[in-house]
Amino acid sequence: MTATDITAPNHPPVKFGKVGVLLVNLGTPDGTDKVSMRRYLKEFLTDRRVIEWSPFFWYPILFGIVLNSRPAKVGKAYATIWNKDLNESYLRTYTRNQAELMAKSLADLPDVRVDWAMRYGQPSIRSKMEELHKDGCERILVFPLYPQYAAATTATVNDEAFKALLKMRWQPALRTAAPYHDDPVYIDALANSITSHLATLDWQPEVVLASFHGIPQSYFDKGDPYYCQCQKTARLLREKLGWPKEKLQVTFQSRFGPEEWLQPYTDKTVEKLAQQGTRRIAVINPGFVSDCLETLEEIAEQAAESFHHNGGEKFTHIPCLNDGADGMKVLETVVRRELRGWV
Ligand SMILES: C=CC1=C(C)c2cc3[nH]c(cc4nc(cc5[nH]c(cc1n2)c(C)c5CCC(=O)O)C(CCC(=O)O)=C4C)c(C)c3C=C
C-alpha cells in the first residue's frame, strides 16, 4: 500500500511501512528509595510467570511480609551499584545504549525503528509497542534480551507484548526472537570476554564459575528448558576454550524464597571452594546480557567477600557483554536473523 491508496474523504493521517525492533530487559526501579523499590517489586512479584504459587497463598505473604521488609533491604543493595552520573540503574543505562547502538548498526535498513523497554518499571512494553505502532511499524520484532529461555523471563516479556495488541484495532504483525544460548557468535563473545579479562590480571584462576540466575527446581520439573540451555552454553564455551569440566563449572545464583532452586548454588560453591583450598577464582555471568544488581552486587561484592572470608585469596568478576562491540555483534546477529523476510 502507498499513501495514494488512501482515497476515502477526510481519512485521518496514518503512518505505515516500517518495521519495529523492541529490545526488552527485565526491569529496574526508578530510584533506590523505599517507595520506588516497593512499586517495582510489587509489579515483579505479582507476575505469575515469576511466582507460580496461587495468589491465595502468596499474596498474604507478599503484601504482609515481603513488600514491607524487602524494599528497604534491596534498596540499600541497589544504592551500592547505582549509576550516579545518570541517576539510574546500570541495567537501564546499558539497555538504552544497546538500543542506540543497534539503531546505528542497522542504518542500512532505513525502514527499521529500534527502541527498548523494560518488563517491570519504565519504559513499559505496552507504551513502546504503541509508540512504534503509531510511528508506522506494521511489523514488530520483540527481542527478550535473555540468551537462555525461561518462562519467568522470556515468556513473560512475550505475554506482555501480545497483551499490548489486545486493544488495537489495526494490530502490527508480531515476532518474538528465539533464545540464542548456542549461537556461535554468542559463544565466541563469551570466550573472548574471558580470555581478554584474564589477560589483564597478574594471576590466573584455578576455577572459573559460570554463574546463571536460578529458577525453582519445580519449574524445571514442569518442563522449563532453562537448565538445559544453561548447560549447553557452558559446554560450548568449554569446548571453545579447550577447558576441562573442572575448570569451568556451572552454578546458579539469586535464590528467592524457601523452595529448592537449581543446583549447585553459586554462594555455597564459592564458600566450599575457598574452604577446600582453592585460592583463586573468576566468575562470569553468561546469562546476563548486562551487568545489574545480580552481577555487580551479588557476585562482584557479596561473593567476592564470602570467598575472601573463607580463606580465598584472589577473586575477579568478568563483566557482562554490556554495550561492548562483541556483545553488540551478538545482538545484531540475532536481530538480522529474526528480521529475515521482513526487510
Ligand atoms: C521467584 C522469583 C524469581 C525468579 C524465578 C527469577 C528468575 C530470573 N531472574 C532473572 C534475571 C534478573 N533478576 C533480577 C532481580 C530479581 N529477581 C528476583 C526474583 C526472581 N527471579 C527478584 C525478587 C529480583 C529483585 C532483586 C531482589 O529483590 O532480590 C535482575 C536484576 C534487575 C536489576 O535491576 O538489576 C535480573 C537481571 C533471570 C535471568 C531469571 C530466570 C532465568
Ligand SMILES: [Fe+2]
Ligand atoms: Fe531474578
Ligand SMILES: [Fe+2]
Ligand atoms: Fe539477588
